[in-house]
Every structure is written in structure tokens, then in C-alpha cells.
Amino acid sequence: MRLQKQVGVAALACLLSWQLIAGTQVAAVGTKLTLSSQEIITSGAIMKNYIWTTTRSNKEVSVNANVIEVDLTNPNVKIDAMAGTNNQFTKNQSVLGMVKDTGAVAGVNGDFFNTQAEGVPEGAQITNGQVMATPAKISGLYSFAITKDNQPIIDILDFQGKVTAKDGTSFELGGVNKTFYWDDNGTPLIADGLFLYTSAWAMTQRAVDGTHVPTEALIENDIVKEIAVDTNVKKVAPVNGYILRGSGLARDFIVNHLKVGDKITTKYDMIPHDISKTYDWKNFKMLIGGSTLLVDDGKPSYFTRDINDFSGYSPRSRTAVGYSKDLKKAYIITSDRSSGSAGMTLPELQQFMVDAGVWRGMVLDGGGSTQMVSRSLGDMDPKLVNQTENGNQRAVANGLGVYSTAPKGNLKGLILKGQSLLFMNESSTYQFKAYDDYYNPISVSSVTPQWGSTGNIGVFKDNVFTPTMVGKTQITAKSGNGSASMDVEVVGRDQITSMAFSSGAFSVTEGGDFRLPITVKTRSGATRELPASSATWELSGVKGTITNGVLHIDSAAGAKAAQVIAKYDGYSTMVTLPVGQEKIWYDLDNYAVMTTSDKYPAEVGASVNIVTSSGSKNLELSYDFTKGTGTKAAYAKFNDKYGAPIEGEPQFLTAKVYGDGSFNWVRAEIIDGNGKSNLVSLTENMNWTGWRKVTADLSNLKYPLTIKSVYVANPLNGQDERAPKGKINIDDISFIYKGQLPALPNNKVQLTVNKKQATLNTQPMTLEQAPTIVKDNTLVPIRFVTEALNGTVKWDEKERKVTVIRGDKLIDLWIDNADLIVNGQRVTAEVAPAIMNNVTMVPLRLISERLGFKVGWDPQNYGITIE
Incomplete structure (x- = not known):
């Protein structure tokens, strides 16, 4: 988060008074905390995942929040502060990167930092007992620390320090490893300030604000080794020393009182802002800075900073840290503002922390910086566990890490x-x-x-x-x-509630391959794709094969539709696919448009030529990708820059391509009805040599369409695995238009309850079994009715099962079983199918609704009309 100039002390006092009232006004009410899951990270650390609900603007919202709960009494775990890359400032990286760098098992982002400066935390930091940064001279900033006795502390620490020259002259020290910032009165402290930089500051420039020219001194083992007047020391501070940076009055101190070879004395202290307290900070195990206090004595506290500086009253992703009343647990917290999670205001975060058991807590940087990383039980590698606000993992200045200190166990x-x-x-x-x-x-x-x-x-x-x-x-x-x-x-069949093809509606074409996935849902609510090898397949209407769930059409001559039935453990589903109408658009023997070459980038070589092979003309597209950088392409462009309009609403684009085994891509550029360019792939792996028919789906584009080009592409990713030079041939570019399913005959059947006389259209018929009423349901002879209306009926004696197919509808039913399978959906009838006089009788209403029959009823004469 970018730091802003700070408000004055008097203004701050008024602000705190107002925020106490405002915080009470906007505090969340009617909250509910639900623990959705929890998992051990390591001995002494648990990941808890919560859903927190509250009311916001009279509407209930929910937030996903994560809490790492650390047992401070467990000797096998510790919390420590992390920084940048290899634990150095100015080398910001994601929390995941810091966790991996330092060997942590979990972690979150840490302190606020100026995104426009070098990348160092606003507050103090102690890592593994070593001071990496000291507090800023800004009021109201809290820090979280762990003492040598593993006691947690959240408090304000002030900084005091001075540098004493050999001649006895002293100058106040502004801090350790600080970037440029302003005090509570808006004064830039770097203007006349003296600051100390250790090897933890990885850059050779320090606190560059573009205004104040530095003068620096290199100190090793308390001896002045180098003085750079009105410029910077061109190195990073050594491990056994530090660099002093001064501007204004501090510059004068360095120039007038420090000399190369002199021994100097540097001392500093971090003291509690509350003078009634004392801390042995030199023996702190760790410390990290933050901003406002959020929770005190198990209740929301007043805000010690102006939270408008970091959108405190807006729902954002948040990060915080706190501890329990008994000082035995530390809580590391994130809440998400992302898809499905509404984020939190700071008053809401306060209430969440109280609900989660925090006795005292403070805020860390949030918004786009909020990241929580953790290792799942049994996993070697940690992963991001929250959804970041902007979808990326921001590089941040520092973080809080959780570490296992346990020995290797059994x-x-x-x-x-x-x-x-x-x-x-x-x-x-x-x-x-x-x-x-x-x-x-x-x-x-x-x-x-x-x-x-x-x-x-x-x-x-x-x-x-x-x-x-x-x-x-x-x-x-x-x-x-x-x-x-x-x-x-x-x-098994009895556990399935539905089994349906999930490929969507499309037309098939001769020579094409079409994947036919099947989704199964069970009574337990589970959903899975049925493995193609677990099903038995039937194909009718066209000639072809089904292999591993992929339909290949060998021949569709004269066919209107392809019908595919898949069965698993006696449970059936069916899909009827119209045969598409193919129109050749570009074959060079009969019809073509002006075709020219183009290339990208300019260094690429490309050419198009008309050639003849096997007595047929086709287009040869040559390419040379040996020069240039990035993604490369060689184009066959149609009608120069204008492209060629395509009539109607084609569903697919197909072409015959003579491949060169180069593994390059072949694509087409299509301009849709909105004028948008769409790059559709005919293949993304040209691994064949010879002619092959390839297809691109156009069904999701807005019509009308214009085809601009067909081209060979060599994308940047994986470029070294593809051939840099070659040529392909293109012929018979066609467009496939959606086919229509054949219409069923318009027959009419008339029946009468308890009478065997019937008519088909106007022809009288005699039934073996009359329609009858059972439990207020009319049962009719299914074979007669179905076949009369152009359907088919199959009987399975072993299972006592009837399969009815009519058009694109399929029904499986079992005698004396009220469960029917209709186009893969389980349906329960009021009356089960039955056999009467060796004739299968089924409930008329259920069958008519599922097979698409229209039924008329004459209540006076008990007459039934089906058509």
C-alpha cells in the first residue's frame, strides 16, 4: 500500500475521538461465524477456514476468512518475520516466494509499504532475533512481537538513537533501514535526517526521493571506511558494518565530524510508547510492524490511525494478527474480497477477530497485498490458500512466516x-x-x-x-x-438419477470426429463424467465408429441424423445429432478469392502459390520463422485486408491440410458480427505428414462472419519444439451449416377405454388389450401406440424391460417398476408398467409427455386421441 503524508498530532486526537464514535456506529451486527474446515499444518499450527456472515446495507453478505492458529507453548513451532527475497529489503516478492525462500510452512503478507519507493516496511522488523528495521516516527503504529519467553506483544514502540563522532559531537539517528517518509506534522524526515542502513538493505541507493541529495559514510567494525559527499556509497552495507545516510543538517554532521579511520559510536533503542511498560526488545525473537490497533481486551478498539488512508470503511481483502487472552495462541488472519466473498471493512474485521477469539490484535497491509500461503498436511510444497483481490500475487516488502522447529519424526x-x-x-x-x-x-x-x-x-x-x-x-x-x-x-443403475450427453447441440459431418462426453449424477448428489470404456455404445443413421467416446463419421451419404445410444449397467441415454450441410467455399478448381501472403513480425518469411497435385489445384503456404522474435505467423490472406464475407450462420469451418509434421499451429482469423477478430484453431499440433481434414468450431461467434485469413503460427511458448521452416498445402475450405432432424409422420391414433377397437388415421384396428384405468391412471398398449406413431419398441425378456425410441426420445421401463429412464433422466410414475393379456401397458400421461405425443380426452365417451 502506498503511504501518504500523515496528519498532525492535534488532528489525530480529534480523529481518534471521532473514530471511536464512528466505529461504534458502523460495527457489524447480527454476525455469524461458521468453521467450514480445519487442518493441521504442522505440530502447533492449525489452518482454520471460516465463513463469516453479516448484514451490510440491509443485505446479508458472506466472507471467506482464514485463520492460522499457532500454539505459542509448543516448542516445535515458531513465528518469524520474513522479508523480500533471501530476507533482504528492496527485493520484494510474493508471500509464496518468501515462504519458499525461508523454509516456512505457512505465511501472510506483513507491514504497509510505499509501493513507489524502494520496497521496505513502514514499521519495525526483527527476524530471528536480528534487527532489520526500526519503527517510523509516526504516532499510532502498532507492532507485533514475540519475547524470548514466547509471550506475544502488540504495542507501540518508539525509536531513539544517536551517532557520536570521535570528537564527541552527536547527531540524532532517524532510524534503521527506512525509506523516505513524513512525520505526523507532514515534515519529510529525510530532509535533515541521519539514517542507518545494514546489509538487509539490498540496494546500493538508499531513500531516494528525487529531492534530497545524500551524503553517505561507510562504517565497518565501528570505523569510518569511506565518505561519499553529495552522493551515495556505491555498495551494499557489509555484514560487519553499516552505511549512514544524511541530508541537510545530517550531511553537515558527516562532512564536518566524521573522518576516514575514525572510530564512532552508534546506539539506538526501541522503547514502549507507554512509559509505564518495559520491554527487553534486544531479546525479542521476532517483531513486525503494522498500523492501527483493532482489538483490545476482547473488544473492538478505537482506531489509532486514519483508516481512510487504506480504505478502512470499504469492503476489501484484509490481513491482521492477534493473540488470545491467555497469551498462548497467536492468530494470523486473512479475509477475502473476491468472487463469492464480500470482503470486510475494518469495523467488520474487528468484529470477526473478536468472534474468532482474538483478545488483542492489529491490522497488517491488505487489499491487493493480502496473501495467505500454507502447506497442506502431507504436502511438501506450500500453496496460496486465499483468493487474492486482483487475481495475482503481489510482490510485497515483508511477511509473517510460520516455521516448524521439530526434529524428524517417525x-x-x-x-x-x-x-x-x-x-x-x-x-x-x-x-x-x-x-x-x-x-x-x-x-x-x-x-x-x-x-x-x-x-x-x-x-x-x-x-x-x-x-x-x-x-x-x-x-x-x-x-x-x-x-x-x-x-x-x-x-450401479439403482444409484443413478441422470445420465446425459453433455457435449451440447451440434451437427455432425462426414469425416469429422466428435467427442461425446456423458455426465452421470447419483442419488448421493455426486457428479462425474462416465468413462467411455465403462459404457457400451450403439450407432445408427450413419456409418462410423465410436472409440474412447469419440464419434468418427465414415459416411453420412443420404443421412439426416446420427443416433448414439450409450448404456451403463442397463441404464441408457441417447443423443440424436443432425447431419450438417457442407458447402465448399474455396477449392481453387472451381471457386476461390484473391489470396496474398503476409507475415508477422517483419523478419518472418512467407509466400503463397497455387500448385497442382493429383490433378487438383491447391494452395501452398511456405514459411520461414528462423528470424524475428516472439510469436511468429505466415498468412494466406483473402481479398487483401478486407476478407471474404460468409453467407448464413455456419457452425464449423473445415479444411484439408497437407501437414509437414512441424508441430506448428494452423488457425483462421474470423471477424464476427461485432467487428471483433477471433483466432480459431484448426490444429494446435500439426504432428502429421500428408492430407488431413481439420475443423474449427464457429458456433459461439456472432453472425454474420467474414474470413480474413488462414495461417501457420509458431507461438512463443514452446517455440523451440517446433520446426522453424516448412510449407503446408490447403484445399477444400468449407463451411458446415446446422442440419435439421427429420420430421415425424403426422399420424393419429384413436382409442377408447375398455374397448379393443381403435383407428390409425382412418383405418380401423383391433387391439389385443384394451386401454384400462388403474388408480386413476389410463394405461395403453405401448407397442401399438409407439409403432403407430413411427417409434420402435424393444423387449428384453431377461430384464423384463421395454425400450421405446421415437425421434430423439428414448425411454427404458421395467415391468412392475415405477421408475422409468427418460432420455437418461430417472422419472417415477404413479403406476408401474404392467403386462395384461401378454401386452405391455404403460401410463398414458407420463409416456405422452415424455415422447412428445399430443393427447386428447373425451370424458363423455372415455375416448383417447393421440397424435
């Missing part, structure tokens, strides 16, 4: 990972993580578990489980004292 437990929902004959690989007595990860390469499952419904080979029967099982892995288990359900 194997304590395992954690299983893998599918909890399986289908019969689906082989699934299960993996595991391991952790020791201190909940720290153990390399899985050193652990060989024994695998097993209950119920005898499948078999294990190494860590691969293959179920052979429907049912529930518990998969287990054991190694020494460590074990883990997970429940797995092997789904």
Missing part, C-alpha cells in the same frame, strides 16, 4: 487421494501423502504401503483399484504405524 499417518466415485471396470490410481509425529511431510518414495479394500467388489494391483461389482467399499493403505482409508462408491 511415520504417523497417511492421506489418500483419488476418486471416491467409480464405475464398474474403471481402473483408478490412488496416491498417498505421508506425515510424521510432528505432522511434517515424509517423502512418499520412502514409504511402500499395503493396499486393500473391503467388500470384495474389486481388485488391487499395486495402487490401482478396478471394481468389478456395484457397491460401497473402503480403500485402505497401511505402512508401519501409518494408515489411511477412504470411502468409495461403485455406481
